[in-house]
Amino acid sequence: MAELAADQHVRYIVTVEKKKDSFESLVMEHIRLNGAYWGLTTLDLLHKLHAVDAAEVVDWIMSCYHPESGGFGGNVGHDPHVLYTLSAVQVLCLFDRLDVLDIDKVADYVAGLQNEDGSFSGDIWGEVDTRFSYIALCTLSLLHRLHKINMQKAVDFVVSCKNLDGGFGAMPGGESHAGQIFCCVGALAITGSLHHIDRDLLGWWLCERQCKDGGLNGRPEKLADVCYSWWVLSSLIMIDRVHWIDKEKLAKFILNCQDKENGGISDRPDNAVDIYHTYFGVAGLSLMEYPGVKPMDPAYALPLDVVNRIFLRK
């Protein structure tokens, strides 16, 4: 089997130089905090977080902070949104630097986005999606501030998005999708509410996502994509059904998506690499206990030692 080109991936992340005019350089600008989370978490999983200057990163993260609202924008000068607030909190967790935050202010921002029906909006404009339920619950839990919201209602909304196949969608009635399933299972795991899931039914749907090429897709009749290695595997682990898929074939699929020379992982073999799929590939291997990669927590999407530090120290 091909091996993980860990050194090349580290080099790719640390020195990634976007070419001018590249599509990625344009579309990444406003989600740079997500990019930082993907890159830095991957570095930590590969035991190379020290390759970056922690103080510089923390300074930059805090320059994306909005002291008035308590939320973070995707980049300096951008409006706050929960998508970037979670990434900011996660990166600060990696560096063990939650101390720089006004924790209650950040938690109040997130808690303030809960709606009457228990759902969460992503920002003041009110887009509702189970992604935001997960993000809100994950952020608040990492900050030890879950008590600031109505947990029962938050759980009820997620459960209302459950479908006939045992999976979950973005809204009540929305089609089951592996990414949304991760969010909903993660939200239920964080709130200790996994009993709402029919584990055998959902587990079967999730393991049906494995395609003949060994990779996982996100919905029936779609192509396999490395990112679903994370969404599907983490969900299967949380419901204790990960042994139902063929891990060896999946690992092979991920490893075949590497650029072994210049580093980085792509969505499927022979495609262009990017930081997003590099993260999901390495994270997927971590969930399968690949040698040399730190174990990852399937609910918080952070290395296990980081999560332990947060919850065991308290």
Added chain:
Amino acid sequence: MEHAKSGPGSWPEMADVVPVPQDDGPSPVVPIAYRDDFREVMDYFRALYLAGERSPRALRLTAEAIEVNPGNYTVWHFRRLILEALDYDLLQEMNFVEKIAECNPKNYQIWHHKRWLAEKLGPDVANKEHEFTMKILALDAKNYHAWSHRQWVLQTLGGWESELQYCNQLLEEDIFNNSAWNQRYLVITRSPLLGGLMAMRDSEVHYTIEAILANPQNESPWRYLRGLYKGENNLLVADERISDVCLKVLKNDWSCVFALSLLLDLLRSGLQPSDELKATLEPIRNSNPEMADADLATAVCCTLQKCDPLRVNYWSWYKTTLSSQIS
């Protein structure tokens, strides 16, 4: 550079604006090299955004910024503030966002902007919204954003009249379209015009069985069929059409995983196998001498272990639930 000529730096109304460059901070984790035309637009955008200027020129500038990067949510935020301040014609804005959406159909910000507009415009635009999502779904029938929007419009603004017909049409085009099956379930369970799941069950079972017989390897209708009897396993077992469709499929292809798996669920839930079913499964038993004495469910499960090697562990687990039930 050609782009630069038409960039905001050359607009007469921008003459008094001082552009504000992006501050990426020292040696960024994800360094980004910006294209010049992109940089120019965003530098001007930043200037007006920081000044909070809600004017026609700011509106024009947001359109330009959206064109270089429709994913920039801060630009969309600012645009909404300007629209409100100028009391802008929202139908015209709808035309603008639809043009952008047609080129970027998988962008969260665009769809959210559309929803914001539709919510303000109200039920009168429901059918127009449905026409638009139909257009997008004609290009990609599984676009998650378009489906979410369509479901939101249905449930918030209405327009259910021809939705089941639309599902029929999409499934006629591609019977494997899981999104259309999901929408069908939404319609039969939530449409205020159809009377709900109980009223629709009988005809839906019929429709689904036809779909299965046409393409037994299609995962979606097998799951849909179970969904029609969700939480009422006893009725699923009692409906002879269900075991019958398994039987029909297995007669042609005794290794069809979906048929075997549904049959297995039926047997575990207490289905008494007919003589015809036993006869159909005889080759399965004969293919494997060690199964000769096993009960029917166990034999089916052993077959699934062989037919579906990728999920052999799932079927092995399933088998343990059978033996524990017997003991």
